[in-house]
Amino acid sequence: MARVRISDVAAAAGVSTSTVSLVLNDRTGARISEETRARVREAAAVVGYTPNSIARGLRTQRTRTIGLVSDVIATTPFAGRMLAGAQDAAREHGHLLILVNTDADPAVERDAIRALVDHQVDAMIFATMWHRVVETPEGLPDRTVFLDCRPADGTRPAVVPDEVAGGRAAVRELLAAGHRRIAWLDIDEPDPPVASGLRHQAYREVLAEAGITPDPAWHVRGDGTTAASGRAATDRLLDLPPHRRPTAIFCFNDRMAAGAYVAARHRGLEIPADLSVVGYDDQQLVAGELDPPLTTIALPHYEMGRWAAEVALGAREPPEPDQPYLMPCPIIRRDSVSSPPAAAPTPAGGEPDTTP
Amino acid sequence: MARVRISDVAAAAGVSTSTVSLVLNDRTGARISEETRARVREAAAVVGYTPNSIARGLRTQRTRTIGLVSDVIATTPFAGRMLAGAQDAAREHGHLLILVNTDADPAVERDAIRALVDHQVDAMIFATMWHRVVETPEGLPDRTVFLDCRPADGTRPAVVPDEVAGGRAAVRELLAAGHRRIAWLDIDEPDPPVASGLRHQAYREVLAEAGITPDPAWHVRGDGTTAASGRAATDRLLDLPPHRRPTAIFCFNDRMAAGAYVAARHRGLEIPADLSVVGYDDQQLVAGELDPPLTTIALPHYEMGRWAAEVALGAREPPEPDQPYLMPCPIIRRDSVSSPPAAAPTPAGGEPDTTP
DNA sequence: TGAGACTGCTAAATCGATTGACCAAATCTT
DNA sequence: AAGATTTGGTCAATCGATTTAGCAGTCTCA
Known part of the structure; x- marks a missing residue:
């Protein structure tokens, strides 16, 4: 069954193809009587005409x-x-x-x-x-x-996620819950993604605003692609002496956050009671399915x-x-953040909490 | 900078557009001297000609x-x-x-x-x-x-996953590890997906072949979209009296399998030592990141x-x-299947193991 | 040597739409 | 009533390729 062409409509309506084109494209300024317009539209509907985009594209130089x-x-x-x-x-x-x-x-x-x-x-x-x-x-x-x-x-023109704002929101969330010893679980790659640098920048800025000087030991790294690497990095954090051990971790991504969960669990630590965690990416299958569900920063891909x-x-x-x-990267609040354990001692070198 | 057209090539080579077209499309049977062919190709390369697909599509009625x-x-x-x-x-x-x-x-x-x-x-x-x-x-x-x-x-023509074969592979994997009490964690939907029926069919067939009559209590359901539903369903399984309690679960999907992990963990059960689990879908972020990694059946989407x-x-x-x-749906072997716990009593109504 | 075959290439039609130029008839001006 | 406008439409060119028919010229061979 061959396609219906504009000439078929023209024949059916008893007009030229020009007229059909003019009518169907609603060309303002074209002088076609309302009566003829109606006849053309009717004919087009009857024969079931839809324009051939290829032919139109060739002529108009726009292919949609x-x-x-x-x-x-x-x-x-x-x-x-x-x-x-x-x-x-x-x-x-x-x-x-x-x-x-x-x-x-x-x-x-x-x-x-x-x-x-x-x-x-x-x-x-x-x-x-x-x-x-x-x-x-x-x-x-x-x-x-x-x-x-x-x-x-x-x-x-280009569009990218606002990593800095996202990172700030993550760290502020932890700060607002009362944490002072916040770790940054970074990604470790020969050629680190720009997100890494930007989120780290956000981390430092927000801590600085809060008058906190992060312990260098709080900056750990994992390969970023496996939960296992997140677990290993978290273990290093949890091995720190009590007064230096972080009470919260901001993770480069949800997968490594999943590793942080494993590390905590293997030490009998409860999340969030003993350790708060914030991820990044909002990978539904990871963040949403963890136990408890992970608070994270969503990447606005859509x-x-x-x-x-x-x-x-x-x-x-x-x-x-x-x-x-x-x-903007919205924060997705779930259940992995709470106030730090009451017993948590103030860091040795910790400044007084001077948040306004 | 306007596009290079075939006429530009023709002009550069000193031939007609017909010749250019014939040469560039390698039309066998076209009588063009090798010398001219070379000249045309050379010219096309020099001016950087690539055919306009829209114009070609209009003429050939094939748009690629x-x-x-x-x-x-x-x-x-x-x-x-x-x-x-x-x-x-x-x-x-x-x-x-x-x-x-x-x-x-x-x-x-x-x-x-x-x-x-x-x-x-x-x-x-x-x-x-x-x-x-x-x-x-x-x-x-x-x-x-x-x-x-x-x-x-x-x-x-249509292509769909071979759910039955996939389901068989899953159950056989469990059977081969020595399990006899194998549960089917199904999906519970008003309008169940065809995969559900086909995998269930595979489950029954394979058990029947092995001379096992499944306890109806082994057929449980979850909503299929959350790990929580898988956990609840697994709890029902684990609440069964010891001699009826399954030693292995075939799950409709990996997410519910993740729920099975949670249920087991909350009772202090080890996977796979105390409970073997096989999933379906091979969702990397779920199956690969569980602890231990989940054995599952992959859906061959690619x-x-x-x-x-x-x-x-x-x-x-x-x-x-x-x-x-x-x-075919390949089985992805990870670490969630082992032989059943030694202490596991034979099911009350269990037939003798007559597997050849 | 002249009909037929072959070689190498081109002219022109074609695909199906859009669009600027133009035309015939009706209407308006003065 | 003749010219100017307006109305309602059509003609034909065009977009950029592909493809068929055919034109010159050369070669073959009886």
């Missing part, structure tokens, strides 16, 4: 598609949310999303960009699944938005995906053209 | 795109793997994947299908994130493949995505045209 190239989509639970955000926004604006996943292979990436450009996408989104700084790949069209990464040359698509389509202006947009 | 419409992509960790499989296969065949996620909204679904058809996709994949039977939506092109779902009228794209592109024939293809 947006290309999204990303590095890894399979191995992260975040990808779906990011895609969903971008796709929802695209759909709301009558656009389709073409997805290419490069597995971080430069050759594939180059081909993908070219294929998308050849397909005449109206805009492009370049996404990574981990917040980082990237070299701008060759061949990217002007209308490109960076998603969860920042181009080294800040030439195009919102970032949406933002990227809206900016790519010109439906939203980036507030500061040359700066990446910082998407 | 494949449309994928799915219900929920964001809220499941499986989606990524499925998309990755489909997308990898598409890329290997020079195709692009256009993704639409309908959130199971019928109106959105209808619009999405129409938009994809209007975009002249060469083939379509209709995917769901949970194995189920669906009514064939209106307007789907002939070249449609169903992914992780089966059309009620078996008119088109492979199914790949299969669907290959069949959609005609690169592979479905072996049985009218039957859904059953993709």
Whole structure:
């Protein structure tokens, strides 16, 4: 069954294809009588006409598609949310999303960009699944938005999570519960992700504001990808003498927080009564299923995906053209934070609590 | 900077556009001298020509795109793997994947299908994130493949996980470790997923083969979405009198298996020494991070995505045209299965172990 | 030597829409 | 009543490729 073409509608309505096009596209300024318009619309409905997007795209040079190239989509639970955000926004604006996943292979990436450009996408989104700084790949069209990464040359709009604000919220949560000895369970990688530095910065700032000088021993590291590494790092923390031992841990991510739980449990420590924990990422399957459920900071992947698509389509202006947009990371309060154990002695070198 | 067109190549090489097209597409049978061919290729490379896919698509009626419409992509960790499989296969065949996620909204679904058809996709994949039977939506092109779902009228190729084989592997694993009292922690839903029935069927068959008549009390249920429900169901199992109490549990999914861990731990039971557990789904963040890591059955989402794209592109024939293809679910052996506790008494009504 | 075959390449039609130029008829001006 | 406007539409070019039919020229061979 062949597709219905515009000429079929024209024949059915007894007018030219020009008229059909003019009517169906609601071209204001086109002088077509209301009577004819009605007849055309009726005919189009009867024969079930929908315009061929390819033909239209060739003529108008706009395809109503947006290309999204990303590095890894399979191995992260975040990808779906990011895609969903971008796709929802695209759909709301009558656009389709073409997805290419490069597995971080430069050759594939180059081909993908070219294929998308050849397909005449109206805009492009370049996404990574981990917040980082990237070299701008060759061949990217002007209308490109960076998603969860920042181009080294800040030439195009970009959106990344507001890691500093997120980190502050996490540490403040612990501070507000009364903790003074707060550890930072960092990620240990040869090339640390930008999130690590930013969250650490937040950690230091907030403690400083509260008049706390963190004990260097409170800064521990795990590989970031396994709970086991979080457990090992936490063990190092719990091995500290009582007056230096942290009563709370801010973890780089939920998986390592899960390791902190294991370490605590193996020593008979209760969470949160004996040890408070805050994670990052809000990985539902980890944070929500831990016992007790983990308080954490959510990464706003859906919102970032949406933002990227809206900016790519010109439906939203980036507030500061040359700066990446910082998407807020909301805190998700569950049950892993409480006040520190009453018996906890004040740290030896601890300043008096002068919080206003 | 305007795109390079075929006419630019033609001008640079001093030939007609026809010749350029013939050469660049390697049309066998076209009589073009080797000398001219070289000149054209050279010119194309120099000016950096890549064909405009839209123009080509209009003429050839093939767009080298494949449309994928799915219900929920964001809220499941499986989606990524499925998309990755489909997308990898598409890329290997020079195709692009256009993704639409309908959130199971019928109106959105209808619009999405129409938009994809209007975009002249060469083939379509209709995917769901949970194995189920669906009514064939209106307007789907002939070249449609169903992914992780089966059309009620078996008119088109479909691929689903081989739940029965997976379930058998799980129960056999337990049997092989020496268990005789094996529970089935089912999912409890008003409209139970097809996976539930199929895995239960596998459970009964394998036990029957081993000459075991399962105690009805071994069939318990949880809501399937939370670990808490798995814990409650497991508590019911562990409350059974010692001679009826199961030594192993086959869980509908990993999340409920996580709940089983919690229940066991709260009674001071060790896994796997006191209780063996097998899950289903292989959700990395759950199964891999439990302590001890969970033995489970993996859902082959990547492979199914790949299969669907290959069949959609005609690169592979479905072996049985009218039957859904059953993709094997591999068992992932970790550390949650061991032989039953030595003290475990033989079930009261237990048959002698006659396994060959 | 001249018909037929072959070689190398091009002209022009085509895909299905959009759109600026233009036309015929009706209406308005003066 | 002749010219100017307005109304309601159509013609044909166009987007950028692919593809079929066919045109010159050369070669073959009776």
